[in-house]
Amino acid sequence: MEIVELPCEEHHQILDVHIAGSSYPPFVLSFKNLTYDVKVSTKSGFPFRWKKPNVSSGNTTKSLLRGISGEAKEGETMAILGASGSGKSTLIDALANRISKQSLKGSITLNGEVLDSDVLKVISAYVMQDDLLFPMLTVEETLMFSAEFRLPRSVSKSKKKARVQALIDQLGLRNAAKTVIGDEGHRGVSGGERRRVSIGIDIIHDPILLFLDEPTSGLDSTSAFMVVKVLQRIAESGSVVIMSIHQPSSRILGLIDLLIILSQGRTLYSGSPSNLPQFFSDFGHPIPNNENPSEFALDLIRELEGTSSGTQILFEFNKSWKASSMDDNGGDDTISNRRYTLPLKDAIAKSISRGKLVFGGNGANHSSSVPSFANPFYIELMVLSKRLLTNSRRMPAKFAVRLGTIIVTGIVLATMFWQLDDSPAGAQERLGCISISIATIFFNCITEVPTFIQERYIFMRETAYNAYRRSSYVLARSLTHIPLLFNLSVTLSLITFWTVGLAGGVPGFLFFFVTILASFWAGSSFAAFISGLIPDVFLAFVSGIAIVSYFLFLCGFLVARDRLPKYWLWFHYISLVKYPYEAILQNEFLDPTKCFVLGVQLFDQSALATLPAPVKSELLKSLGRVVGRNITSSTCLTTGKDILKQQGIVELSKWKCVWVTVAWGFFFRILFYLTLLFGSKNKRK
Numbered sequence: 001m002e003i004v005e006l007p008c009e010e011h012h013q014i015l016d017v018h019i020a021g022s023s024y025p026p027f028v029l030s031f032k033n034l035t036y037d038v039k040v041s042t043k044s045g046f047p048f049r050w051k052k053p054n055v056s057s058g059n060t061t062k063s064l065l066r067g068i069s070g071e072a073k074e075g076e077t078m079a080i081l082g083a084s085g086s087g088k089s090t091l092i093d094a095l096a097n098r099i100s101k102q103s104l105k106g107s108i109t110l111n112g113e114v115l116d117s118d119v120l121k122v123i124s125a126y127v128m129q130d131d132l133l134f135p136m137l138t139v140e141e142t143l144m145f146s147a148e149f150r151l152p153r154s155v156s157k158s159k160k161k162a163r164v165q166a167l168i169d170q171l172g173l174r175n176a177a178k179t180v181i182g183d184e185g186h187r188g189v190s191g192g193e194r195r196r197v198s199i200g201i202d203i204i205h206d207p208i209l210l211f212l213d214e215p216t217s218g219l220d221s222t223s224a225f226m227v228v229k230v231l232q233r234i235a236e237s238g239s240v241v242i243m244s245i246h247q248p249s250s251r252i253l254g255l256i257d258l259l260i261i262l263s264q265g266r267t268l269y270s271g272s273p274s275n276l277p278q279f280f281s282d283f284g285h286p287i288p289n290n291e292n293p294s295e296f297a298l299d300l301i302r303e304l305e306g307t308s309s310g311t312q313i314l315f316e317f318n319k320s321w322k323a324s325s326m327d328d329n330g331g332d333d334t335i336s337n338r339r340y341t342l343p344l345k346d347a348i349a350k351s352i353s354r355g356k357l358v359f360g361g362n363g364a365n366h367s368s369s370v371p372s373f374a375n376p377f378y379i380e381l382m383v384l385s386k387r388l389l390t391n392s393r394r395m396p397a398k399f400a401v402r403l404g405t406i407i408v409t410g411i412v413l414a415t416m417f418w419q420l421d422d423s424p425a426g427a428q429e430r431l432g433c434i435s436i437s438i439a440t441i442f443f444n445c446i447t448e449v450p451t452f453i454q455e456r457y458i459f460m461r462e463t464a465y466n467a468y469r470r471s472s473y474v475l476a477r478s479l480t481h482i483p484l485l486f487n488l489s490v491t492l493s494l495i496t497f498w499t500v501g502l503a504g505g506v507p508g509f510l511f512f513f514v515t516i517l518a519s520f521w522a523g524s525s526f527a528a529f530i531s532g533l534i535p536d537v538f539l540a541f542v543s544g545i546a547i548v549s550y551f552l553f554l555c556g557f558l559v560a561r562d563r564l565p566k567y568w569l570w571f572h573y574i575s576l577v578k579y580p581y582e583a584i585l586q587n588e589f590l591d592p593t594k595c596f597v598l599g600v601q602l603f604d605q606s607a608l609a610t611l612p613a614p615v616k617s618e619l620l621k622s623l624g625r626v627v628g629r630n631i632t633s634s635t636c637l638t639t640g641k642d643i644l645k646q647q648g649i650v651e652l653s654k655w656k657c658v659w660v661t662v663a664w665g666f667f668f669r670i671l672f673y674l675t676l677l678f679g680s681k682n683k684r685k
């Protein structure tokens with residue numbers, strides 16, 4: 001089916017969430033008998049415990065959801081209420097398709113059809129309990145970036161801006177629009193404002209199904225009321241809004257159409273909040289006047305949970321009460337009104353033509369004529385790069401610290417290895433200086449791990465609902481990084497190359513710089529991969545540092561390759577330090593005019609070093625006679641090539657070493673992409 005390209009005025013309408021008119025056949029989201037059990041290990045929770053298959057001892061099953069049913073239609077807000085741990089977030093996760101199909105029993109349908117997860121991704125949004133936002137962007141910028149991701153190219157920039165402004169007003173963020181989000185280190189917007197920004201970025205495209213986990217947590221009652229009011233308006237504009245909520249005030253209850261009260265994963269009440277007084281009075285516990293019905297209900301449930309029979313009695317009562325009210329009404333109102341709905345495909349198309357989802361006529365269709373991504377790859381790439389650059393430009397301290405460590409390391413190396421000569425000791429020091437410089441680069445790159453991990457959560461939230469492609473992110477991350485790596489490489493090369501007296505003049509310097517840049521590239525890719533693989537900052541950091549140390553141990557500097565134990569050879573070859581180290585060594589030692597051990601220096605590192613020069617000369621002469629060669633004090637005994645041979649550097653040319661380093665960088669970026677692809681499923685097992 002074709003998506004109709006919208007005329008301009010209609011587009012404008014899209015940009016206002018507040019679209020009245022419910023004459024279209026509504027969407028009906030219904031869920032039946034949702035049941036979700038997890039295995040809980042009763043043994044110690046050490047994360048790397050070896051698990052034998054088919055061993056059930058130590059595992060018990062815990063039911064997080066037990067036969068939950070309900071139905072919400074377009075225009076309605078449904079709230080899930082319950083004490084902490086009652087299963088609210090779990091139910092929201094289940095409805096938002098964030099629990100794997102194998103584990104979740106029961107059915108969830110939209111207009112009677114089981115939802116394809118690709119379609120769900122596009123027509124729904126999920127607002128998490130945590131606010132994961134870029135700290136250094138302002139409220140307005142954050143929303144604008146979201147608009148650029150989620151609204152298609154066919155919506156003009158000015159309309160995107162108008163949509164953002166409308167949203168800022170709707171969310172009551174006008175006064176905070178120009179304030180940065182902030183984090184622990186930077187003052188920013190208030191908690192309530194952050195919450196509303198989080199909601200804003202997920203509803204920018206006006207989704208049909210909106211799930212929110214505790215949208216009001218941490219807010220004062222006025223802000224909470226404002227947030228729910230916004231949600232009610234969104235519902236009225238033609239969405240189904242389902243949220244979990246802790247303790248709604250009476251005013252908030254007044255905005256809600258349907259209520260489900262949970263306790264230990266079971267429904268103790270479901271229906272309109274206005275029926276709560278009747279329900280509890282029929283149960284024999286009338287709600288006293290002036291008491292907040294939701295507080296009363298939760299208190300009563302807590303009391304029941306403390307008794308020996310638990311909440312069973314209320315659970316049973318709810319079932320019979322529902323059945324009797326169905327008889328009174330001549331059938332369940334929810335079912336009778338909603339049985340006849342448009343087929344899903346048509347309903348979505350109709351909704352789109354009315355302005356929902358703000359999708360124009362983007363070619364790529366699938367089953368229900370909704371493209372998976374709002375924008376093509378290159379737009380995503382541009383927007384992502386712009387956002388990353390803006391955010392990092394506003395955190396100069398981070399870059400300054402990295403640059404600072406590189407400058408200090410450079411100065412320490414420069415002074416330690418000041419103007420090395422070509423003596424045997426000098427040659428040895430060159431090896432040390434080069435291997436340590438390269439290892440420093442890799443250690444420096446590991447400091448990127450926390451940033452990567454922090455961003456990863458934002459990335460997961462955004463990609464869960466197809467804000468952009470994972471590949472665009474990986475590419476944008478890599479591209480925006482290159483200028484930074486370039487600066488670090490220039491700094492390190494300039495500080496060390498001339499001061500240490502490395503060989504090769506200007507061409508030598510340029511090659512040195514290129515190798516350093518390649519190492520930064522490989523190191524940064526490696527850090528990205530580690531943070532994709534191990535999403536815990538501490539563990540990732542420690543593992544990263546340890547692995548780089550092993551790279552250094554086995555790169556060939558401490559023990560040459562042919563002297564390494566055979567079983568370590570594989571690690572020698574994957575050591576990222578090995579390749580740039582060998583490249584720079586060749587740059588250093590391939591000059592045939594240089595000599596690193598003259599005849600007179602032969603005894604330098606032995607007990608004979610202190611002998612007078614004439615004696616050494618005599619010794620050399622007799623040595624020459626034995627080997628049948630004329631050896632004088634000035635005969636060259638070890639050339640640079642000999643040193644390379646001793647180090648086992650005979651396999652790859654210097655440029656090949658650079659290319660291998662660059663290739664490692666690409667390889668780890670691809671692995672990083674794969675860790676994001678497979679490691680960020682956003683689903684519970």
Ligand SMILES: Nc1ncnc2c1ncn2[C@@H]1O[C@H](COP(=O)(O)OP(=O)(O)OP(=O)(O)O)[C@@H](O)[C@H]1O
Nearest residue numbers: 038040062064082083084085086087088089090091
């Ligand atoms: N993977 C799991 N293994 C064991 N128990 C779990 C798991 N996930 C959740 N639970 C338990 O399931 C129950 C419901 O959790 P859920 O997060 O849905 O509660 P909630 O109602 O959202 O609570 P809150 O109001 O505190 O957010 C809790 O008791 C929680 O400890």
Ligand SMILES: [Mg+2]
Nearest residue numbers: 088089090213
């Ligand atoms: Mg929760």
